[in-house]
Amino acid sequence: MTETTAVAPPPTPEGRPPRSTGDKVRFVLRGVGQTLITLGLVVLLFVVYEVWITNLFAAREQKKVTQALIKEWKQENALALPGSQDPSVRLGAGLGILYIPRLGRDYHFTIIQGSTIPDDAQLEKGPAHYKDTALPGQVGNFAVAGHRVGKGEPFLNIDKLRSGDAVIVETRSYWYVYRVLGQPTGQNPQSVHEDVRVAQGGTVSLPGREIVDPSAGRVLDPVPDHAGLQPATALMTMTTCHPKFTASHRMIVYSKLVAKVPNAAGLTMPASVLALYDEVSA
Amino acid sequence: MYVWIWRHLPGPLAAKLLQTLVLVALVSALLLFVIFPWIEPHLPINQVTVPGKK
Numbered sequence: 001m002t003e004t005t006a007v008a009p010p011p012t013p014e015g016r017p018p019r020s021t022g023d024k025v026r027f028v029l030r031g032v033g034q035t036l037i038t039l040g041l042v043v044l045l046f047v048v049y050e051v052w053i054t055n056l057f058a059a060r061e062q063k064k065v066t067q068a069l070i071k072e073w074k075q076e077n078a079l080a081l082p083g084s085q086d087p088s089v090r091l092g093a094g095l096g097i098l099y100i101p102r103l104g105r106d107y108h109f110t111i112i113q114g115s116t117i118p119d120d121a122q123l124e125k126g127p128a129h130y131k132d133t134a135l136p137g138q139v140g141n142f143a144v145a146g147h148r149v150g151k152g153e154p155f156l157n158i159d160k161l162r163s164g165d166a167v168i169v170e171t172r173s174y175w176y177v178y179r180v181l182g183q184p185t186g187q188n189p190q191s192v193h194e195d196v197r198v199a200q201g202g203t204v205s206l207p208g209r210e211i212v213d214p215s216a217g218r219v220l221d222p223v224p225d226h227a228g229l230q231p232a233t234a235l236m237t238m239t240t241c242h243p244k245f246t247a248s249h250r251m252i253v254y255s256k257l258v259a260k261v262p263n264a265a266g267l268t269m270p271a272s273v274l275a276l277y278d279e280v281s282a
Numbered sequence: 283m284y285v286w287i288w289r290h291l292p293g294p295l296a297a298k299l300l301q302t303l304v305l306v307a308l309v310s311a312l313l314l315f316v317i318f319p320w321i322e323p324h325l326p327i328n329q330v331t332v333p334g335k336k
Contacts, residue, residue, distance in 0.1 A: 034283055045310060049318045050327070116334040120323055123330065130334045145331045155330070217333035240330045247329040 050150045054124075058152030061125040066110040069094030073172045073267060089113040092122055095129055096136050098144070098154070099168040099269075101277045102161055109154045111136075111144055111169070118145045127154045127238075133220055134234065136169040137176040137260055139199075143220045143237040148244050148251075155240035158253055163189040163208045166276040167236060167255045174263055175273050178236045178255035182208030189253065196256060198223060199230035209253045211242055219252045233257060 019027070072094075089095045094110040101107075112118070114128030122128040127146030134140030146155035161167075164185025167178040179185075182192035189208020196206050204226050212219060219237055223229040234257035242251035261270045287305070291298045 031283065042313065045313055046318055049314050050322075053314055053318075117331050118334075130331075132334060143334075147328060147330055149328060151328070212332070214329065215333060219332055220334060239332055241328055245327055247326040250330070250332055252332075 052150075054150040055152055058124050058126075058147075058150075062110060062152055065092075065094045065112060065125050066097070069097070069110055070267065074265075076172060091115060091131070092125065094126075096169045096171040098127060099170065099273075100161070100165070101168070101280045102165045103157055105277060109146070109152070114145065123147055124151050126152060130220055133237075134222070136171050136236075137174055137234055137257060139231060139234050140222050141220060141224060141231065141235045141237055142169075143239065145239045148240045148242070155238060155251075156244075158238060158240055158251065159209075159242075161189060161209070161253055163187045163192050163194075166279065167238075168273060168276065169236075170263060170267075170269075172263060175261040175270060176234070176257055177259040177261070177273065177276065178234075179258050180208045180253060180255045181206050194256070196223065196235065197232040198226075199232045204229065206254055208255075209251065211249050211251055214247060214250055216250065216252075219250075224252075224254060 091113050093113055095113045096111050098109045098111050099107065109126045112122045112125045112128040114122040114131055116130065116132050118128030118130060123145060124147075127144045129135075130143040130145065133143040136142050146158075147153050148155050148158075161180050162185070163180050163182025165180045167180065169176045169178065180189050181194040181196070182189045183194050184192065187208075190210060191207075193205040193207050195203040197203050204223055206224060210219075218225050218227060219239065221227050221229075222235075223231045224235070224237055236255045236257070238253045238255075240251050241247060242249045259272070261272055264270070288298065288302070291301045293301070
C-alpha cells in the first residue's frame, strides 16, 4: 500500500503527478497482461469462427450449388432423350448428390466438381471430386475430398462408417450404391479387408479405411495403393483430415459399387435405395 | 489500453456501456469476416486432400 505512506508530490503543470519507477513497472505489466488476455480472446473467437461461422458460409454455398444442380437436372430431364449419359460438369458446379444412411436421413451433400486437387473455394461449397479420377459409377476410382471440421463439415463423422455401409451417389441418370469395403460387414473398416477384382485378372485385398500421410496420392490410384493396376469394378475413395483439426494425416474410406438404379425424371429416391436407410436404423 | 479507451468514451455510464458493446461488435466482426478468412488458408489446419494425379 504505497499510497498510504508516500507523500503525494506537487501536481505537474499537466495536472498529473510524475510517474515513479513502480508506476512504470505496473503500467508495463498491465499492458502485457491485457495484451495476453486479448490474444486469448482472439484465439477463442477463432475457434468460434472455425467450427461455427464457416459452416454458415458453407451452408449458403452448398444450398446455392444444390439448387442450381436440381434446376439443371429438371431442365435436362425435360429435354433429354432416354438413355442419354450424364453430361460433363463445370469446375465448381454440382456433379451429384451424396447420401450416407449411417449419418442420418437428413445427411446429403452436393458433390462439387473440383480441380486435380480440389481447392479451398471448391471445398467450401461441399465435398469435391478430384477431377482426374473416375466419375460416379464409372469403372475406376471416383475420389472425393471433404472437410472434417467447419466449412459445412461433410465428412465430420466419416469415422462412424462401418464396413458394408451404403454410400449413395445420385446423378441425373442413376442412383449409384457403393458399400464401404471390408468383410465381414458391420466392423471397424480399418480392421477388415475385401477382395476387389482387377482388370488384369485376379484380385487385390483393400481395407475399408486407412490413415495415411498427407502426401499419399496413391490412395487416388484406379486401384488404391496399387499403381499400374486397373479395377474391374467402380470404386470410390473419400479423403478428409485426421485427426480432427489437424493436417498431420488423412483419413481415407474406400467403397465399391454394388448397385445402380435409374433416376426417374421426378428425381425421387427409389424404394430400393430408401430401403438402405432401414439397415442402419434397426 | 482498455482503461484508456474507457476514459475517453464520452457521456454517462449507460452511454459508455453502449459504446463499449458497439466497439466489441465492430472488432469481432472485423476478425470474423475479414481477418480470419484471410489468415485461415495459411494455417496448417483442416487440409483434407492428397496430391491428385493426372
